[in-house]
Amino acid sequence: MGECKSCGNNKNIESEFKSEKINKDGGFSIKKKFGMVQSFAMSLTSRGLTNKKINRANKQLRVLSCFGNQHVGGELPPCEHLENSETDGKYFCGGCGCGDRQGTWLMSDGGEYSKLDYPKLSCPLNMPGFTNYKMSESDEATDPVSRKYYAENVNYKELEKLPVTTPEMTEEQKESMERARQTMMLQRQQEMMKKKEELSKQDS
Numbered sequence: 001m002g003e004c005k006s007c008g009n010n011k012n013i014e015s016e017f018k019s020e021k022i023n024k025d026g027g028f029s030i031k032k033k034f035g036m037v038q039s040f041a042m043s044l045t046s047r048g049l050t051n052k053k054i055n056r057a058n059k060q061l062r063v064l065s066c067f068g069n070q071h072v073g074g075e076l077p078p079c080e081h082l083e084n085s086e087t088d089g090k091y092f093c094g095g096c097g098c099g100d101r102q103g104t105w106l107m108s109d110g111g112e113y114s115k116l117d118y119p120k121l122s123c124p125l126n127m128p129g130f131t132n133y134k135m136s137e138s139d140e141a142t143d144p145v146s147r148k149y150y151a152e153n154v155n156y157k158e159l160e161k162l163p164v165t166t167p168e169m170t171e172e173q174k175e176s177m178e179r180a181r182q183t184m185m186l187q188r189q190q191e192m193m194k195k196k197e198e199l200s201k202q203d204s
């Protein structure tokens, strides 16, 4: 029986993560491949930090992290936090605590701008493709490997099999992002002023 080390999931995932399946593209040792693909995952993620729009490959990494790739013939099962929405054909992340509503749906494909399209987006499990991505631990590379390790080492051709679109944000969404940005800036200013006041009180 195996346990997914990135999420503590107790499901038996061993059969889906046999190392010979993951390693059989040949040529590279796991160590070398690990470094190469991991930096690919990291560079995609860091590019997402400055881009106004998420790029296709980064979105594919997010889709892989959330939905896995069994639906396109791959081995990775969906994330244990992936939840079916009450609305048919929609999914949301049960690990975020944001609930099931239109703004939290993780669309993987389609013309609608959705959660996975935001350039800056965090994942509770710090999975590849997300702004807060953190590399897997070394013990995640031992059989059965974790979902995160698998996603970090996925072959680019496998990633390309995941159908994604990168739709534009609607005007309404742009306005709501701008409002959120302004609220955040205001809160930061207030916090800074409060800290300054506290420091000047301590000095006097």
Ligand code: SF4
Pocket: 065, 066, 079, 080, 081, 082, 092, 093, 094, 095, 096, 122, 123, 124, 125, 126, 127
């Ligand atoms: S955002 Fe992270 S925790 Fe949530 S479903 Fe996707 S991979 Fe899982």
